[in-house]
Amino acid sequence: MKLKKYEGYFYILPWLVGLLVFTAYPFIASFVLSFTDYNLQSSPNFIALGNYKKMFETELFKTSIKTTFIYVFVTVPLKLTFALFIAYILNFKLKAVNFFRTAYYLPSILGGSVAIAVLWRFLFADSGLINIIIGVFGADPISWLGNPKYAIFTISLLRVWQFGSPMVIFLAALKNIPESLYEAARIDGAPKTSIFFRITLPLITPIVFFNFIMQLVQAFQEFNGPYIITGGGPLRSTYLFPLYIYDNAFKYFRMGYGSALAWFLFIIIMIFTMITFKSEKYWVHYDGGDE
Amino acid sequence: MKAKQESQINHQEVNDLLENDMLLRKRRIRRGKINSAVRYAILIAVGILMLYPLVWLIGASFKTNAEIFTSIGFMPKEFDFSGYIRGWKTSTEYTFATYFANTFKIVIPKVILTVISTTVTAYGFARFKFKGKKLLFSILIATLLLPNVVLRIPQYLMYREFNWLDSYKPLVVPAAFAVDAFFVFMMIQFMKGLPKDLEEAAVIDGCNSFQVLWYILIPMLKPAMISVALFQFMWTMNDFLGPLIYISSVKKYPVSIALKMSMDASTLVQWNQTLAMSVIVLIPSLVVFFIAQKHFVDGISTTGMKG
Structure with a gap:
């Protein structure tokens, strides 16, 4: 009988071990490493804030951060707006909704694949499909991946194309809104746009909030797209921060500096997550909230 | 006399109302049809944008190199399997x-x-x-x-x-x-x-x-x-x-x-x-x-x- 008290621990034990070994220890270790000059060859020396000072003096660090912000703040809002818009349309009782839902979801599930990144490189190549298509309309070919001005947006587009997973989540939330709420508004003759902004959107803000955070955390860590499609170029215009971390840590084996960079990114992500959580009370309505 | 007049007016009013209602309902049905046509159009257009790259990829894999960079359609002129054969072999020893x-x-x-x-x-x-x-x-x-x-x-x-x-x-x-x-x-x-x-x-x-x-x-x-x-x-x-x-x-x-x-x-x-x-x-x-x-x-x- 006494054993019963500990049975729960028994079942969560694998997870607990995993948490300590594969998450908690690395988490603390990278923080400690970030104050050292460890480079695999010699034993680490404590250099205090040396790595952090160094990064702010590095030009590449600054351009990389700037690029990452542009990327995140283009990709996330576009992806979510699109996801919500399409989910909104799919929520009308149309035929073949399931077909469309599947079709839109497919790119998100395959999208992480190297194969899709390869495809993107071909589609947006100088003589690729996109340029052939715009050529039909008489436009001049655009150097989607070769021009530093456009390359980051081409990468961003790859992720926007994968709006399927937030869309599926939005759609599930929209389906949960009771029909009676809409009916009341319709009887009062409210126009569609105000029904959307006054009823639909407030009711699904918790989901908007959830999707926003998930997409934000993901976007700040984007690696595969730029690494495979452009390799960070041209002229470092798609050199997102995770690429900078990867190069330092696993190409030059600057483990100390790499850890400091990773922690910098971590803190940025945390700040944005905190801001979103803090601002929650101004725009997220939970059931029986402040109405 | 007065009562009769009143009832006539009422009758007229009710008729008007009914007609009005019919009109409104017809208009709503028509608008509903237009709306769902617009929605389908959006869904289909987006669907094409979503899936065409994948369809094109499958078609292009059977094209010759020359054709990949010249045609918009996904159907290859003739099926060329050499991409699969040579690709499978890779440039490595595996x-x-x-x-x-x-x-x-x-x-x-x-x-x-x-x-x-x-x-x-x-x-x-x-x-x-x-x-x-x-x-x-x-x-x-x-x-x-x-x-x-x-x-x-x-x-x-x-x-x-x-x-x-x-x-x-x-x-x-x-x-x-x-x-x-x-x-x-x-x-x-x-x-x-x-x-x-x-x-x-x-x-x-x-x-x-x-x-x-x-x-x-x-x-x-x-x-x-x-x-x-x-x-x-x-x-x-x-x-x-x-x-x-x-x-x-x-x-x-x-x-x-x-x-x-x-x-x-x-x-x-x-x-x-x-x-x-x-x-x-x-x-x-x-x-x-x-x-x-x-x-x-x-x-x-x-x-x-x-x-």
């Missing part, structure tokens, strides 16, 4: 058969271990009371949001100490310890939705907690376990950064790295090989997706997982 075998050496154990470890962990959280559970559950949720990027360097150094580099262990072993908080969370949510009466009856009949899990819960958990397996399959098939960091010898490369390598090696002349291999690499995922699409959509909508 064929894609080796790389696929490698991928499955990672994917299969990882999926199995993930399903087992997450089910067991979720069982502990969803069905038992113990000290510190609240705190541990909050930690679980916190790890959901913890960016992996901050863990990667010490993990690499740790696996180096274990002598695990250039093996599949760094990619597979953590799965035995339920490190994907997403899946644990998803299983917990699912388990909380299941009725407890059967389990209570089983306990009264003398089942121990493991028997309860095995005979009562697991049969009911099947849909959730399938969802976990499917997502883990897709993510592991697609995983690129993991093998990039840990696998250094070519003969151990999974397809994701092999494909990147084939793309880097190909000059303009061999692009159809790379496209052909992209199609091949996508086939397992596509087959699984179409067989099990319901599970994917259900899994993601009930728990709000990332995809």
Whole structure:
């Protein structure tokens, strides 16, 4: 009988071990490493804030951060707006909704694949499909991946194309809104746009909030797209921060500096997550909230 | 006299109202039709944007190199299989058969271990009371949001100490310890939705907690376990950064790295090989997706997982 008290621990034990070994220890270790000059060859020396000072003096660090912000703040809002818009349309009782839902979801599930990144490189190549298509309309070919001005947006587009997973989540939330709420508004003759902004959107803000955070955390860590499609170029215009971390840590084996960079990114992500959580009370309505 | 007049007016009014109503209703039906036509148009247009790249990829893989860069249509003029034949052979000493075998050496154990470890962990959280559970559950949720990027360097150094580099262990072993908080969370949510009466009856009949899990819960958990397996399959098939960091010898490369390598090696002349291999690499995922699409959509909508 006494054993019963500990049975729960028994079942969560694998997870607990995993948490300590594969998450908690690395988490603390990278923080400690970030104050050292460890480079695999010699034993680490404590250099205090040396790595952090160094990064702010590095030009590449600054351009990389700037690029990452542009990327995140283009990709996330576009992806979510699109996801919500399409989910909104799919929520009308149309035929073949399931077909469309599947079709839109497919790119998100395959999208992480190297194969899709390869495809993107071909589609947006100088003589690729996109340029052939715009050529039909008489436009001049655009150097989607070769021009530093456009390359980051081409990468961003790859992720926007994968709006399927937030869309599926939005759609599930929209389906949960009771029909009676809409009916009341319709009887009062409210126009569609105000029904959307006054009823639909407030009711699904918790989901908007959830999707926003998930997409934000993901976007700040984007690696595969730029690494495979452009390799960070041209002229470092798609050199997102995770690429900078990867190069330092696993190409030059600057483990100390790499850890400091990773922690910098971590803190940025945390700040944005905190801001979103803090601002929650101004725009997220939970059931029986402040109405 | 007056009363008669009044009733006539009333009659007139009612008639007007009815007519008005009819008009309104007709207009609403017409507007409804226009609206749904607009909606279908948007859905179809977006659908084409979503799927045409994939359709084009399949068509282009059968085209000659010259045709890939000249035609918009997806149907090749004649089917050219040379991309597949030469692409499969690769420019290395191994064929894609080796790389696929490698991928499955990672994917299969990882999926199995993930399903087992997450089910067991979720069982502990969803069905038992113990000290510190609240705190541990909050930690679980916190790890959901913890960016992996901050863990990667010490993990690499740790696996180096274990002598695990250039093996599949760094990619597979953590799965035995339920490190994907997403899946644990998803299983917990699912388990909380299941009725407890059967389990209570089983306990009264003398089942121990493991028997309860095995005979009562697991049969009911099947849909959730399938969802976990499917997502883990897709993510592991697609995983690129993991093998990039840990696998250094070519003969151990999974397809994701092999494909990147084939793309880097190909000059303009061999692009159809790379496209052909992209199609091949996508086939397992596509087959699984179409067989099990319901599970994917259900899994993601009930728990709000990332995809």
